[in-house]
Amino acid sequence: MTTATAAVEAIGLRKDFGGFRAVDGVDLEVRQGEIFGVLGPNGAGKTTALRMLATLLPIDGGQARVFGVDVAREPHRIRQLIGITGQYASVDEDMTATENLWMFGRLQGLRSADARATARRLLAQFDLEAAADRPIAQFSGGMRRRLDLAASLITRPPLIFLDEPTTGLDPRTRGQMWDTIRGLVTEGCTVLLTTQYLDEADQLAGRIAVLDRGRKVAEGTPAQLKASVGDSTLQLHLAPGADQEQARQVVLRVAGAEPVLTPESGRMNVPLDTADRAADVLIGLRGAGVSIASVSVAQPSLDEVFLALTGHGADAGEDDARGGTDGTDDTDTFASRPTDQIPQEVQ
Amino acid sequence: MNTASPTLAAAPPAATAYRVDPAAAVAAARPRNTPAETVSQTLIMARRALKKMRRNPEQFFDVTVQPLLFTAMFAYIFGGAIAGGVKNYLPVLIPGIVAQTVLTTCMATGVQLREDMEKGVFDRFKSLPMARIAPLAGPMVADLIRYLIAAGLTFLTGVVIGYRPHGGVLGVLGAVLLAIVTGWSLAWIFTWLGTITKSAKSVQGISMMILFPLTFLSNAFVPVSTLPGWLAAFVKVNPVSHLVSGTRTLANQGSVGAEVGWTLLACLVVVAVFAPLSTLSYRRHL
Ligand SMILES: Nc1ncnc2c1ncn2[C@@H]1O[C@H](COP(=O)(O)OP(=O)(O)O)[C@@H](O)[C@H]1O
Numbered sequence: 136m137t138t139a140t141a142a143v144e145a146i147g148l149r150k151d152f153g154g155f156r157a158v159d160g161v162d163l164e165v166r167q168g169e170i171f172g173v174l175g176p177n178g179a180g181k182t183t184a185l186r187m188l189a190t191l192l193p194i195d196g197g198q199a200r201v202f203g204v205d206v207a208r209e210p211h212r213i214r215q216l217i218g219i220t221g222q223y224a225s226v227d228e229d230m231t232a233t234e235n236l237w238m239f240g241r242l243q244g245l246r247s248a249d250a251r252a253t254a255r256r257l258l259a260q261f262d263l264e265a266a267a268d269r270p271i272a273q274f275s276g277g278m279r280r281r282l283d284l285a286a287s288l289i290t291r292p293p294l295i296f297l298d299e300p301t302t303g304l305d306p307r308t309r310g311q312m313w314d315t316i317r318g319l320v321t322e323g324c325t326v327l328l329t330t331q332y333l334d335e336a337d338q339l340a341g342r343i344a345v346l347d348r349g350r351k352v353a354e355g356t357p358a359q360l361k362a363s364v365g366d367s368t369l370q371l372h373l374a375p376g377a378d379q380e381q382a383r384q385v386v387l388r389v390a391g392a393e394p395v396l397t398p399e400s401g402r403m404n405v406p407l408d409t410a411d412r413a414a415d416v417l418i419g420l421r422g423a424g425v426s427i428a429s430v431s432v433a434q435p436s437l438d439e440v441f442l443a444l445t446g447h448g449a450d451a452g453e454d455d456a457r458g459g460t461d462g463t464d465d466t467d468t469f470a471s472r473p474t475d476q477i478p479q480e481v482q
Numbered sequence: 483m484n485t486a487s488p489t490l491a492a493a494p495p496a497a498t499a500y501r502v503d504p505a506a507a508v509a510a511a512r513p514r515n516t517p518a519e520t521v522s523q524t525l526i527m528a529r530r531a532l533k534k535m536r537r538n539p540e541q542f543f544d545v546t547v548q549p550l551l552f553t554a555m556f557a558y559i560f561g562g563a564i565a566g567g568v569k570n571y572l573p574v575l576i577p578g579i580v581a582q583t584v585l586t587t588c589m590a591t592g593v594q595l596r597e598d599m600e601k602g603v604f605d606r607f608k609s610l611p612m613a614r615i616a617p618l619a620g621p622m623v624a625d626l627i628r629y630l631i632a633a634g635l636t637f638l639t640g641v642v643i644g645y646r647p648h649g650g651v652l653g654v655l656g657a658v659l660l661a662i663v664t665g666w667s668l669a670w671i672f673t674w675l676g677t678i679t680k681s682a683k684s685v686q687g688i689s690m691m692i693l694f695p696l697t698f699l700s701n702a703f704v705p706v707s708t709l710p711g712w713l714a715a716f717v718k719v720n721p722v723s724h725l726v727s728g729t730r731t732l733a734n735q736g737s738v739g740a741e742v743g744w745t746l747l748a749c750l751v752v753v754a755v756f757a758p759l760s761t762l763s764y765r766r767h768l
């Protein structure tokens with residue numbers, strides 16, 4: 136095998152739940168040794184895609200290979216190459232941390248003494264030694280995640296799937312988990328992770344695929360992705376009675392971008408290349424006599440990325456077009472979807 | 483949690499300097515389990531089930547209380563009416579109760595498997611390169627203990643209230659063994675139910691619907707000769723009747739009758755059908 140073999144290569148990946156298409160023709164290529172992020176709101180199909188790649192769900196259409204091994208045809212071999220840490224901890228709640236790791240080690244063919252040594256090594260590595268003999272039921276969310284990740288690493292598989300590894304963790308534990316994930320890559324692992332947070336994908340991933348309603352709507356480096364929405368966002372709240380249309384024209388002229396109106400009247404978000412442009416906009420507004428109640432400058436949120444990429448916000452994914460079974464039009468929906476404002480494969 | 487170290491020991495200790503080698507991992511990945519691995523994985527799963535039993539002893543409530551209670555209750559309530567006395571009724575009743583308790587224990591196997599399968603840890607079992615039958619067969623191996631307790635305790639209760647099996651120690655041991663084998667085999671039906679139903683509750687409901695007619699429309703508690711013709715016809719083909727008759731001949735006469743053969747044959751068929759069905763449905767369904 137050459138180093139050119141992709142860690143994951145998926146073409147036209149598809150999953151139907153009854154009449155509902157949860158994953159709809161997704162192509163993914165994850166290179167060896169990188170952290171690849173799959174970004175998308177709740178219900179986008181991230182978990183489903185991951186579970187198909189990890190042999191936990193049958194693949195309904197398309198093809199997937201892991202290090203050149205076909206996922207559908209050789210699931211048993213795939214299971215020797217991957218570790219998966221789900222959105223919800225998949226460890227035995229009634230057993231202690233050591234017992235869990237020992238059991239998973241034994242199930243994968245380690246001898247008893249080796250399984251015990253591996254358990255000890257992993258518990259030390261994940262800072263769980265003090266809790267080694269406590270039942271999992273007493274673990275905090277962060278400890279559970281770490282144990283779950285440790286359980287995925289027993290045989291040091293070359294590919295690790297992480298499904299929303301930090302959702303629900305407090306900021307400190309989240310940062311620790313990020314360090315741990317970076318550590319995996321320095322050992323030579325490849326990591327495919329899903330997340331709902333743009334900043335998480337930004338922090339960790341070398342490349343990102345954005346998933347929306349089962350389809351890939353964009354792919355690229357975090358920088359490329361953010362460039363498509365601007366580096367930061369100016370959030371304006373106009374004073375009561377201020378002329379919204381006039382404000383829009385000032386923004387368009389100064390920032391060179393259309394402001395995004397938010398549902399509350401008098402509020403608008405302005406995508407900016409750099410945060411410095413905020414001052415220009417404010418000066419422009421004062422010059423035009425538009426008075427302002429409050430301003431703030433923020434990083435673009437996932438919602439704004441989604442708005443820019445798909446024309447709808449991140450939350451909309453769940454309800455509106457979801458119920459309809461629009462997946463029946465043709466099999467190659469991905470290729471035929473409109474791609475005008477989408478930075479496809481921007482490299 | 484540990485408060486002394488503010489940072490998680492994320493990077494591996496420098497001493498190990500381990501590098502994952504994907505090419506080597508792919509070359510080492512084997513296409514399937516060996517039979518020896520399957521057996522070993524099943525035993526590891528059995529060990530897990532035993533550990534759970536030790537930690538939740540209330541699981542043994544049904545296999546201990548039912549034999550004690552039902553044996554004494556049935557003996558004193560029906561003894562006089564059916565056999566003209568408790569002592570005469572016991573040789574008929576005890577094998578019947580053995581069959582009944584073993585069957586209810588089977589049901590618990592299916593219900594508990596279903597409950598267990600809903601837990602997150604089953605996701606991990608599925609993602610590991612392990613035999614698909616191991617998570618099903620493991621708990622069943624551990625459940626052999628339940629059948630032993632259920633059958634053994636029933637005989638013991640019988641002896642305490644005056645049952646004197648003419649088959650002797652060997653006959654009784656044979657009867658207990660037959661009950662264990664039958665229980666284990668029939669449990670595959672309930673394991674299969676566990677893999678196809680939506681919840682533990684529905685396993686319980688369906689199991690009850692199967693078990694009640696099977697145990698009560700058998701020769702477990704009454705002689706067939708007292709039944710109307712149409713019912714007797716069903717009772718005679720009911721596999722539970724064969725188990726009960728087989729257990730009776732072993733315990734009361736110390737001989738291996740044809741009924742024992744029929745029972746074992748039925749067991750074989752059940753396992754041959756339902757073990758692959760269960761594995762298949764576990765593989766596909768969850
Ligand atoms: N087993 C299932 N049966 C039916 N629908 C499902 C099932 N699993 C997921 N879905 C649906 O598929 C969509 C994608 O789900 P999921 O992959 O979990 O999204 P994500 O992980 O991105 O939040 C959702 O609308 C979800 O309701």
Ligand SMILES: [Mg+2]
Pocket residue numbers: 178181182183222298299
């Ligand atoms: Mg998910």
